[in-house]
Amino acid sequence: MGLTRDGYRIAVADADGRPAGPVEAYRHCAVERPVARLVELARLAPDGFAVVVDSGNGILDSSLTAAGVAVLRADPPILADGRVTAESLAELGASRLELLVMLGGGGWTMSGREEEIRTAEEASAPVERRLAAQGRLLRGGEGTAPVVALTFDDGPHPEHTPRILEVLRRHDAPAAFFCIGLHALAYSGVVRRIADEGHTLGNHTWSHAYLPDLGPIELHRQLSFTAEAIAAAAGGGPVPWLRPPYGGRSPELLERVAESGLTTVLWDVETNDWARPGPEVVAERVLRRVRPGSIVLMHDGGGDRSQTAAALPAVITGLRDRGYRLVALEQLAAGRAEARRSTAGAPTSH
Structure with missing residues (x-):
């Protein structure tokens, strides 16, 4: 299963690595159509069937495993930098099966790499502090002002994003939507509505890629293609915010992102709404974990997000009842910048 600038490509190889039919292209669509086709191919395969993805293709596996399709992940170093094609991934499934990682149902795309990810994040801490001090x-959860920013990842979605937008409209609440480029391409009208209703648009990569795996060429493609799709849908304008999928980061990645002019946005309140624990649980997690300056992570795409939409009224009213003001990312960033200036200008005691 590979990606192009227009969408998805499916290439099927037999056990000897030979093509088993023509490559199929799915243009300007989200995951539903290619997933349905892969499920169909799995049913038609008498001798077994598996889908090979790489860590740059992180929005397919959960839907496929939920449908009972085996999914294998190809990791560096067996992948070269540059765009991984459907044909090359299919060939890997036939020729280097022992090097691929089986993804289980209920898990996540980066399963088995938790320690590596944790180590990279810990190593990133000094760069994070420096870039935060520079406003990059x-x-x-930083600061003392009782403000909170709501953020939504993995959309847009034609059903769940409009439901969330309607709740935000009724409660006059701002939010930021970090869009996957392929979804922005497929549902440009929803992107335009997000912009028209005054919310912030951010970059969540072209295909939900784990960015530390990518070299400079593929990183640029993931970010630039997404920015162009969002800008085209929203009527132009810059897209300065980046939410790295999984929060994946390394010192080198953070430096490259900052050099590109983007501001990385992380979070401190994780709802795990993607696991669908129930609207009451989602709301309770936000209200229990929130603190001044919190950035709340929720999702409007990538799966069934009806529970997120159902939880949102209680999240908004609960935060306001506790004295918090909901602000856009731009306001949060401006407040942090003002606090830095005030600290820098404060007299030093002797």
Whole structure:
């Protein structure tokens, strides 16, 4: 299963690595159509069937495993930098099966790499602090003002994003939507509505890629293609905010992102709404974990997000009842910048 600038490509190889039919292209669509086709191919395969993805293709596996399709992940170093094609991934499934990682149902795309990811994040801490001091990175929970930013990842979605937008409209609440480029391409009208209703649009990569795996060429493609799709849908304008999928980061990645002019946005309140624990649980997690300056992570795409939409009224009213003001990312960043200036200008005691 590979990606192009227009969408998805499916290439099927037999056990000897030979093509088993023509490559199929799915243009200007989200995951539903290619997933349905892969499920169909799995049913038609008498001798077994598996889908090979790489860590740059992180929005397919959960839907496929939920449908009972085996999914294998190809990791560096067996992948070269540059765009991984459907044909090359299919060939890997036939020729280097022992090097691929089986993804289980209920898990996540980066399963088995938790320690590596944790180590990279710990190594990133000094760079994070420096970039935050420069206004090139936003972390949640910093500051003393009772403000909170709501953020939504993995959309847009034609059903769940409009439901969330309607709740935000009724409660006059701002939010930021970090869009996957392929979804922005497929549902440009929803992107335009987000912009028209005054919310912030951010970059969540072209295909939900784990960015530390990518070299400079593929990183640029993931970010630039997404920015162009969002800008085209929203009527132009810059897209200065980046939410790295999974929060994946390394010192080198953070430096490259900052050099590209983007501001990385992390979070401190994780709802795990993607696991669908129930609207009451989602709301309770936000209200229990929130603190001044929090950035709340929720999702409007990538799966069934009806529980997120159902939880949102209680999240908004609960935060306001506790004295918090909901602000856009721009306001949160401006407040942090003002606090830095005030600190820098404060007299030093002797």
